[in-house]
Every structure is written in structure tokens, then in C-alpha cells.
Amino acid sequence: MNPGFLYDTCTLQNFASVKRLDLLETRHGHLSPPRVTEGVLNEIARGARLGFAPSKMLWGWEWLGDPWMPDHNHQLDIQKIWRRLGGAELIPPKNGGEAESIAAAKIMGWRFVTDDQGAYNVAGTILGPSLVRDTVAILEDCCILDGLSPMDAASIANRMWNEGREFLRSRRPPFTPDVFRS
Numbered sequence: 001m002n003p004g005f006l007y008d009t010c011t012l013q014n015f016a017s018v019k020r021l022d023l024l025e026t027r028h029g030h031l032s033p034p035r036v037t038e039g040v041l042n043e044i045a046r047g048a049r050l051g052f053a054p055s056k057m058l059w060g061w062e063w064l065g066d067p068w069m070p071d072h073n074h075q076l077d078i079q080k081i082w083r084r085l086g087g088a089e090l091i092p093p094k095n096g097g098e099a100e101s102i103a104a105a106k107i108m109g110w111r112f113v114t115d116d117q118g119a120y121n122v123a124g125t126i127l128g129p130s131l132v133r134d135t136v137a138i139l140e141d142c143c144i145l146d147g148l149s150p151m152d153a154a155s156i157a158n159r160m161w162n163e164g165r166e167f168l169r170s171r172r173p174p175f176t177p178d179v180f181r182s
Contacts, residue, residue: 018159024138036101039098086118112127120134157173
């Protein structure tokens with residue numbers, strides 16, 4: 001079976017901010033859920049309660065499925081990863097969804113998708129670089145495998161940036177079609 005993808009809140013919000021969640025469904029819809037962890041779903045719920053438009057769009061999106069739920073056996077691994085992400089005694093915990101997602105991806109042998117630079121770096125050391133993806137990589141995959149044109153991918157990425165969305169430091173606009181040609 002093909003390993004699934006676990007998404008971080010920031011990447012999901014990137015696609016929601018430009019109303020292109022359909023790209024995630026097309027690209028990864030054939031893979032098994034879960035697609036998020038309990039911590040990420042809590043972050044989405046918190047954003048929706050605060051009226052944040054991308055979170056409101058994500059809240060209740062059935063495609064996400066039921067979240068991966070850590071049990072007490074996973075808590076130590078999650079705590080160690082959280083500390084590597086710079087975790088402190090914050091309520092709600094900063095980077096909690098990322099730590100939980102990286103731990104879950106490690107446990108399940110799945111891939112993790114994030115645009116949080118710190119989480120991307122830590123996940124790369126824990127999971128290996130080939131199991132960590134970001135928004136630009138997902139858009140590249142959509143061009144190669146799903147028929148999205150490089151011009152459309154560049155337009156989508158630039159719209160995300162213009163919406164104030166987060167990208168890895170190495171992925172900065174202006175995005176051109178050449179970025180999405182393999």
C-alpha cells in the first residue's frame with residue numbers, strides 16, 4: 001500500500017486560502033486516511049472559532065476524515081519532538097500539531113506535509129527528507145501527475161503568498177511557471 005500523507009495546518013490553510021482544496025483531494029484522495037492528527041484538527045477548530053477564513057473552510061471538510069489520535073504510549077515521542085520544535089509550557093501549545101503529526105508519520109511510515117520551516121527541518125531528520133513535502137512540492141506533483149499547468153500552479157502559489165500564507169524559506173515568490181516544470 002502507498003503510504004498516506006499527514007497534513008499540517010499551515011499547508012491546509014494555504015490551499016483553503018485560495019479555495020483550491022480540490023487539488024489535495026485529486027492528488028491524495030486515493031490514499032487512506034487519516035489526513036490529520038487530533039492536534040491539527042484542534043488547531044483548525046480554534047482558527048474557525050476565531051473566524052479565520054481558511055480554518056472555517058477546513059472545519060467540517062469530510063475529506064480530512066477522522067484524525068489520528070495519539071494514545072498514552074505515543075506521548076513521550078510527541079513530547080520529545082515538540083521540544084525539538086522549540087516547545088515551551090504554552091497553552092495552547094505552539095507546534096503541538098506539528099509534533100503530533102511528525103510522531104504519527106514516523107509510527108505509520110507515512111509522509112508529512114508542512115510549510116512550517118522548523119517542522120520541515122525536524123521532520124526531515126526524523127522521517128528522512130523524502131517523506132517530507134510542502135505546498136510547492138504538492139503543486140509540482142499536481143503538474144506532473146494531475147494535469148495542472150505550470151502557469152496555473154505559479155498563479156495559485158502567488159495567490160497564496162498574496163493572501164499572507166506561509167512557505168518554506170527556500171520557496172519565495174515571485175513563483176514562475178519554470179518552478180513547476182520538471
